[in-house]
Amino acid sequence: MHVPDGFLDAPTSVATGVVAAAAIGVALRGARRELDDRTAPLAGLAAAFIFATQMLNFPVASGTSGHLLGGALAAILVGPFTGLLCMAVVFLVQCLLFADGGITALGTNIDLMGLVTVTVGWLVFRLLQIMLPKRISMVPAAAAVAALVSVPVAALGFVGLYAVGGTVDIPLGNLATAMVGVHLLIGIGEAAITFLAVGSIIAVRPDLVYGARRVLAQRELEVRPSTTTRSAA
Amino acid sequence: MSAEPRTRRSVPVRWIAAGILAVALVLAGIVSYYASSSPDGLNRVAQDKGFSDTAKAPGTGESPLSGYTSSGVDNSRLSGGLAGVVGVLVVLTLAGGLTYVVRRRPRPDADPEPGDRQKAA
Numbered sequence: 001m002h003v004p005d006g007f008l009d010a011p012t013s014v015a016t017g018v019v020a021a022a023a024i025g026v027a028l029r030g031a032r033r034e035l036d037d038r039t040a041p042l043a044g045l046a047a048a049f050i051f052a053t054q055m056l057n058f059p060v061a062s063g064t065s066g067h068l069l070g071g072a073l074a075a076i077l078v079g080p081f082t083g084l085l086c087m088a089v090v091f092l093v094q095c096l097l098f099a100d101g102g103i104t105a106l107g108t109n110i111d112l113m114g115l116v117t118v119t120v121g122w123l124v125f126r127l128l129q130i131m132l133p134k135r136i137s138m139v140p141a142a143a144a145v146a147a148l149v150s151v152p153v154a155a156l157g158f159v160g161l162y163a164v165g166g167t168v169d170i171p172l173g174n175l176a177t178a179m180v181g182v183h184l185l186i187g188i189g190e191a192a193i194t195f196l197a198v199g200s201i202i203a204v205r206p207d208l209v210y211g212a213r214r215v216l217a218q219r220e221l222e223v224r225p226s227t228t229t230r231s232a233a
Numbered sequence: 234m235s236a237e238p239r240t241r242r243s244v245p246v247r248w249i250a251a252g253i254l255a256v257a258l259v260l261a262g263i264v265s266y267y268a269s270s271s272p273d274g275l276n277r278v279a280q281d282k283g284f285s286d287t288a289k290a291p292g293t294g295e296s297p298l299s300g301y302t303s304s305g306v307d308n309s310r311l312s313g314g315l316a317g318v319v320g321v322l323v324v325l326t327l328a329g330g331l332t333y334v335v336r337r338r339p340r341p342d343a344d345p346e347p348g349d350r351q352k353a354a
Contacts, residue, residue: 001275006289028335035336038246044329045253051324052261055301055317057269064277065269082332089328093320099291099299158275168284175282182274204244 001069001154001183002094003109005102012165017107023115024088030081034210042208043078047086049197050074051093058189066186069113069154072121072147073194076139076211077201080122087114108161116157117150124149125211136219139212140199147194151187155179254325261317265301266310 008016035043050070057065070090074083091109094100101109128142159176198209206212272280279285297304298316306312 001273003275004288005291006287007279007284031332031335032337035332037336040332040336041246041250041329042253043332044325044327045250045257047328048321048325049253049257049260052257052265052317052321055261055265055268055320057271057273059269059271060274063271064274065271066274067268078332082335085331085335086328089331090324093324093327095291096293097296097298097320097323098301098316099293099296100301101291102289103292155274166284167287170282170284175278178278178281179274182278186274201249205246205249208246208249 001066001113001158001186002091002101003105003112003158005104007102007167008105008108008161009165009167010104012161013104013108015107015165016105016111016161020088020107020110020115023084023111027081027084027088031079031085034079034082039078039082039208039210043082043086046074046077046083047089050086051090053193054090054094060182060185060189064182066182066189068190068193069117069151070190071114071117071119071154072125072143072150072190073197075118075122076125076143076146076194076198077209079210080118082210083118083122084114087118112154112157112161116154120153121146121150129211129214134215134218136202136206136212136215139202139206139209139215140195143198143211144191144195148187148191151190152180152183155183254321257321257325258318261321262314265317266313 050068050073053068053070055067057067060066071083071087074086077083078086088110091101091106091114095103095106095109125142125146128145129138132138132142156176156179159172159179162175163172198211201209202212207216271277276285279288291299293299298319301313301316301320302309303312303315303319306315
């Protein structure tokens, strides 16, 4: 869903750039609370994994493909603030090194595929965590639903921006229907990849998954308060 | 999902990190060759709705890795794979470096110099 240069007019691109810069500023502050010596190395790896997975376009309909956006995955693995930083790095590298996504559209891409997917993904995930049983096995499932929802919302975000600053006058209802339709399909792939990625790490080291920490803290309190092993780092 | 007490230390973080990196390198370096080359959701909608031709060629098009191909490498498998591997390593370095700098330093209560905290703030 990388937006190229030219889809949106200059004022809209400037505005999305300002929003992206502000969001990164907030994320830089918020990430301090999420990252410690143990989780910091994993944040870089999460970004690298998302970059790699974004290269893997999968077919979703005849002659159409999609790829993971990864905002929900990043938020759940490393925390929403750190997740946004990871996504911003991915889009910056894609834009500068690989000419994927326009340079004037970099802010737009960070906003739609980073800020929107991280925020929506994290909120849906937390909502589900509150509603579902507090079990570690629920974390990958909640992550998958959060990922599924985040993609069409990001697509709607594009429609919203196009309504404000699109360079061609087209019926917005049609655009919204088409964008949400295809991105619902892409969202299913997003959900599958997110489920697998979160589930794999949960299976070996659930304590490394940011979104699983509350569940783990509760479980330890309930079941075995005295046998908790802590790293001496 | 049982919560049986495990007495043994679980898988080291180092192994997990190596595993994630290996998966990322394989996906970007090898599997990416098999990715669909159809237009993605947005580009397809742009074609259907008639605004795809407003896309401008990216200003970074002269990058040697433009379009996820390595210029000067003829074999398309190698060219794309190399671009992917370079991308993974660059993203890892930048994102890893950024989060390492931003991270919360271990600042135990036994910190001998409480003045550091004020200086940082």
